[in-house]
Amino acid sequence: MKFAVVVFPGSNCDHDAHYAATHVLGQQAEYVWHKDTSLGNADVVILPGGFAHGDYLRTGAIARFSPVMAEVRRFADAGGPVLGICNGFQVLLEAGLLPGAMLRNRSVRFQCEHVLIKTEQTDTPFTLACRPGQVLRIPIAHGEGNYYAEPDVVARLEKNRQVVFRYTNAEGVQTEGANPNGSVGNIAGLCNERRNVVGLMPHPERACELALGSSDGLVLFDSVVRAVTQGAFAAAR
Amino acid sequence: MTIAPDVLERHGLKADEYQRIVDALKREPTLTELGIFSVMWSEHCSYKSSRVHLRTLPTTGPRVLQGPGENAGAVDIGDGLAAVFKIESHNHPSFIEPYQGAATGVGGIIRDIFTMGARPIALLNSLRFGPLDDPLVRRTFAGVVAGIAGYGNSIGIPTVGGEVGFDESYTGNPLVNVFCLGIANAVDIIKGVASGAGNAVYYVGAKTGRDGIHGATMASAEFDEKSAEKRPAVQVGDPFMEKLLLEACLEVMKTDALIGIQDMGAAGLTCSTSEMGSRGGAGVEIDVSLVPQRESGMTPYEIMLSESQERMLMVVKCGREAEVEQVFEKWDLHAVRVGEVTTDGKLRVKNRGEVVAEIPNGALTDEAPVYRRPMAEPVYIKEVQQLSLASLGTPAAPAEIFRRLLASPTIASKRWVYRQYDHMVRTNTLVMPGMGAGVVRVKGTNRALAMSVDCNSRFVYLDPFAGAQLAVAEAARNVACAGGVPIGATNCLNFGNPERPEIMWQFAKAVEGMGAACRALDIPITGGNVSLYNETDGRAVLPTPVLGVVGLIDEADKVVRRAFQGAGDVVIMLGETREELGGSEYLKVMHGLIRGVPPVLDLAREAALHRVLIDGASTGVIRSAQDCSEGGFAATLAECCIGTGLGVDVEMPGAACATPGLGDIATLFSESASRVVVSVAAGREADLLALAARQGVPARRIGIVGGARIRVSIDRRRVLDEPLSEAEHTWTTAIERFFESARAIA
Numbered sequence: 001m002k003f004a005v006v007v008f009p010g011s012n013c014d015h016d017a018h019y020a021a022t023h024v025l026g027q028q029a030e031y032v033w034h035k036d037t038s039l040g041n042a043d044v045v046i047l048p049g050g051f052a053h054g055d056y057l058r059t060g061a062i063a064r065f066s067p068v069m070a071e072v073r074r075f076a077d078a079g080g081p082v083l084g085i086c087n088g089f090q091v092l093l094e095a096g097l098l099p100g101a102m103l104r105n106r107s108v109r110f111q112c113e114h115v116l117i118k119t120e121q122t123d124t125p126f127t128l129a130c131r132p133g134q135v136l137r138i139p140i141a142h143g144e145g146n147y148y149a150e151p152d153v154v155a156r157l158e159k160n161r162q163v164v165f166r167y168t169n170a171e172g173v174q175t176e177g178a179n180p181n182g183s184v185g186n187i188a189g190l191c192n193e194r195r196n197v198v199g200l201m202p203h204p205e206r207a208c209e210l211a212l213g214s215s216d217g218l219v220l221f222d223s224v225v226r227a228v229t230q231g232a233f234a235a236a237r
Numbered sequence: 238m239t240i241a242p243d244v245l246e247r248h249g250l251k252a253d254e255y256q257r258i259v260d261a262l263k264r265e266p267t268l269t270e271l272g273i274f275s276v277m278w279s280e281h282c283s284y285k286s287s288r289v290h291l292r293t294l295p296t297t298g299p300r301v302l303q304g305p306g307e308n309a310g311a312v313d314i315g316d317g318l319a320a321v322f323k324i325e326s327h328n329h330p331s332f333i334e335p336y337q338g339a340a341t342g343v344g345g346i347i348r349d350i351f352t353m354g355a356r357p358i359a360l361l362n363s364l365r366f367g368p369l370d371d372p373l374v375r376r377t378f379a380g381v382v383a384g385i386a387g388y389g390n391s392i393g394i395p396t397v398g399g400e401v402g403f404d405e406s407y408t409g410n411p412l413v414n415v416f417c418l419g420i421a422n423a424v425d426i427i428k429g430v431a432s433g434a435g436n437a438v439y440y441v442g443a444k445t446g447r448d449g450i451h452g453a454t455m456a457s458a459e460f461d462e463k464s465a466e467k468r469p470a471v472q473v474g475d476p477f478m479e480k481l482l483l484e485a486c487l488e489v490m491k492t493d494a495l496i497g498i499q500d501m502g503a504a505g506l507t508c509s510t511s512e513m514g515s516r517g518g519a520g521v522e523i524d525v526s527l528v529p530q531r532e533s534g535m536t537p538y539e540i541m542l543s544e545s546q547e548r549m550l551m552v553v554k555c556g557r558e559a560e561v562e563q564v565f566e567k568w569d570l571h572a573v574r575v576g577e578v579t580t581d582g583k584l585r586v587k588n589r590g591e592v593v594a595e596i597p598n599g600a601l602t603d604e605a606p607v608y609r610r611p612m613a614e615p616v617y618i619k620e621v622q623q624l625s626l627a628s629l630g631t632p633a634a635p636a637e638i639f640r641r642l643l644a645s646p647t648i649a650s651k652r653w654v655y656r657q658y659d660h661m662v663r664t665n666t667l668v669m670p671g672m673g674a675g676v677v678r679v680k681g682t683n684r685a686l687a688m689s690v691d692c693n694s695r696f697v698y699l700d701p702f703a704g705a706q707l708a709v710a711e712a713a714r715n716v717a718c719a720g721g722v723p724i725g726a727t728n729c730l731n732f733g734n735p736e737r738p739e740i741m742w743q744f745a746k747a748v749e750g751m752g753a754a755c756r757a758l759d760i761p762i763t764g765g766n767v768s769l770y771n772e773t774d775g776r777a778v779l780p781t782p783v784l785g786v787v788g789l790i791d792e793a794d795k796v797v798r799r800a801f802q803g804a805g806d807v808v809i810m811l812g813e814t815r816e817e818l819g820g821s822e823y824l825k826v827m828h829g830l831i832r833g834v835p836p837v838l839d840l841a842r843e844a845a846l847h848r849v850l851i852d853g854a855s856t857g858v859i860r861s862a863q864d865c866s867e868g869g870f871a872a873t874l875a876e877c878c879i880g881t882g883l884g885v886d887v888e889m890p891g892a893a894c895a896t897p898g899l900g901d902i903a904t905l906f907s908e909s910a911s912r913v914v915v916s917v918a919a920g921r922e923a924d925l926l927a928l929a930a931r932q933g934v935p936a937r938r939i940g941i942v943g944g945a946r947i948r949v950s951i952d953r954r955r956v957l958d959e960p961l962s963e964a965e966h967t968w969t970t971a972i973e974r975f976f977e978s979a980r981a982i983a
Contacts, residue, residue, distance in 0.1 A: 111657070
């Protein structure tokens with residue numbers, strides 16, 4: 001199967017996502033330039049981390065105008081699995097593919113560190129290989145990861161079981177101390193109503209090998225390989 | 238026209254230097270030419286005070302692919318790859334405008350690396366500030382860290398290590414030294430040369446503005462109360478632009494269409510045109526009216542001297558221009574043909590066709606003034622080397638000293654700092670910051686590179702020769718602790734005003750010591766940077782010659798980390814502890830003193846120690862290793878435990894001590910060189926002891942990893958028995974507490 005890794009001019013985790021897909025998982029992956037209007041024949045689309053267009057304005061605010069985004073939207077509308085990591089998540093929010101917005105971290109500083117997140121939903125293409133409630137140790141690296149949505153939106157997300165990942169302690173309990181950035185409801189990752197588009201602030205591609213400190217992120221990639229192989233989330237190309 | 242004395246002074250030129258300009262041109266210079274000379278002959282660009290000393294450093298070796306003189310040095314790391322690296326200072330701008338000063342420092346060194354055709358994969362930094370209880374220092378410190386983070390994070394190069402030190406002398410003159418390392422195919426290394434008459438000279442990247450004019454001259458003067466007025470000389474960084482430039486340059490380099498390329502750092506267009514021409518034995522002619530400009534009405538003088546960031550100069554092979562332009566267009570960058578290579582060896586600057594400057598390249602580069610400045614041993618040296626430990630009274634209890642040292646910002650965890658740096662991007666980071674040397678793997682190979690930047694400036698202050706040697710030893714030791722063979726180094730020499738004979742003496746002695754140590758440890762210095770005039774109101778910083786060492790680890794999975802690995806492992810001390818408290822953190826923290834003589838360093842024994850560490854790592858015998866530096870053995874022991882949940886119980890022989898009643902203090906807190914605390918699996922201790930014996934390195938089993946306390950006995954008396962959790966809390970939160978308490982007061 002084939003991953004498409006979208007490259008915005010300021011993407012800087014594109015190589016890492018590509019490496020995880022190819023070297024760690026042994027799958028095919030191709031970079032797709034943001035000015036391109038085709039995703040090739042990809043089975044999965046990854047919007048990687050970085051600073052898409054410098055992000056001096058609002059993270060991801062300009063990226064939604066990149067030509068490739070129309071194609072990403074079409075792919076998502078057709079049910080194809082899309083994963084937004086960090087800046088990619090921010091781009092999905094700005095593009096309206098996921099609800100809500102990002103504020104600056106509560107600390108008003110950039111934070112890079114390992115955090116714990118609990119997998120709350122296992123019926124998305126990126127979590128179906130997870131145990132329900134599985135706690136993953138995955139790094140974050142962001143200055144604007146403080147997720148916010150209006151209370152009615154958050155209520156709808158909860159009701160529809162769209163909160164996929166939440167910052168918790170090692171026991172999977174949602175605590176204030178486990179919340180690194182002030183996100184409402186400790187939300188670390190979301191999916192859309194159709195459940196094929198997932199965005200999260202932590203970087204699973206940085207946690208695919210024990211040598212780097214954790215391999216807990218691998219399960220997201222294993223999940224989508226299984227999902228595509230089973231035809232569960234095949235996009236109409 | 239004749240140049241008035243006040244114009245000369247504003248350009249930082251002396252009367253005799255002006256005469257040399259007239260001699261070189263065989264006429265009076267134009268104002269544009271005067272500006273060009275002033276930046277090229279500034280200390281920052283010409284190394285006029287330091288050059289005669291730098292020539293004595295060892296710069297060659299079988300692995301050296303590129304020594305000093307290019308944008309960065311390069312060493313062979315096998316598999317056809319080269320590690321390209323350099324360290325640079327951005328001290329003066331960082332004091333005037335901490336965020337932008339530090340950010341553009343990062344931007345500058347990154348450009349130096351990718352200019353060589355290497356993809357940057359790691360950053361380190363060496364920082365010095367005044368004491369953190371000063372609110373102005375906290376502002377500078379926070380601004381510098383945020384600036385480094387803002388630039389490095391955005392461009393996506395991990396900051397994997399470094400060091401931060403604090404001393405009163407840096408209050409008005411912080412040091413911001415940034416190291417960058419990249420990987421290139423050895424055969425694809427590209428240089429900053431202009432050659433081939435008629436080849437096009439291209440300007441690429443950001444537009445030129447009025448920012449940074451005379452930045453190089455500013456960095457070559459002392460600070461005084463008027464320094465804040467120099468703020469316009471600090472440039473503003475745009476990491477996104479640099480990211481575009483990085484990707485576009487690496488892409489264009491793959492096409493083989495370039496003759497040479499150089500970034501526009503200090504002295505901007507002036508430096509890149511004259512240096513590229515000089516290296517290639519050619520001339521360069523440009524028309525400044527073609528240069529993309531951010532502001533209207535800029536004069537040739539301003540365009541030539543602007544230090545606007547994120548710009549490069551390239552020489553493109555004739556007939557390949559379209560290919561090059563296409564790549565830059567993809568990245569939405571300016572790539573403008575501004576001139577061409579000539580045969581006359583001159584830098585010729587035109588403005589809409591009219592010549593406004595014409596200078597032989599040699600006059601700006603190789604023939605720039607070189608000074609053998611007078612030197613004299615400072616009077617303070619003999620005085621501060623006197624240290625009577627007995628006169629300091631009865632020492633405090635070891636437990637109290639231990640706690641205060643762990644809370645000292647120089648020793649304490651720098652988590653507050655490195656948490657703001659993306660240290661994991663590019664998924665190569667095998668050893669995280671704050672754990673000794675930073676280690677990154679080299680994808681596509683089995684190898685990894687360990688890197689460390691170090692300098693204990695107190696030692697250099699007390700004895701520049703010995704102190705610089707100790708800096709080399711410490712940096713190399715840190716790399717060896719990770720299992721890396723030191724294969725190359727880069728230096729950043731931060732000193733005061735070289736026109737003062739005592740500063741020049743410090744400088745010369747330090748360079749001598751650095752050279753001697755590098756020769757003894759077989760580590761070539763492939764480039765670096767000199768930062769002089771680090772003074773405010775006539776007070777110089779502690780002399781701070783920082784050395785960055787790169788070490789090669791053949792098998793990345795054999796990398797050794799600082800932290801203890803498991804309960805029951807055996808702790809072994811390599812090296813000998815002596816009564817060496819001169820210049821120690823103990824004296825500074827407990828008595829407010831920087832006195833005495835630095836620890837004795839036996840370079841042959843240091844080299845032998847490195848062999849033990851490297852062999853012990855590659856054979857898998859050593860499970861953890863951490864060297865003893867500031868805070869001595871006790872601080873090292875704590876650092877080995879912290880983060881592991883594992884305590885330790887050790888029994889040390891008392892250090893021989895001439896001062897009555899100070900034996901325990903010396904054993905715990907002496908900063909004797911060439912010492913490392915290692916751990917091995919139970920049953921492997923004999924292997925390590927035998928290895929050490931073969932190399933003639935003193936080694937002794939001192940205890941066992943385990944429990945929840947840090948316990949030290951000396952000659953069977955328990956002298957330290959601290960809960961690990963408390964030591965860990967003290968050490969981990971020391972720096973952030975300065976910010977929290979400040980917030981509470983506000």
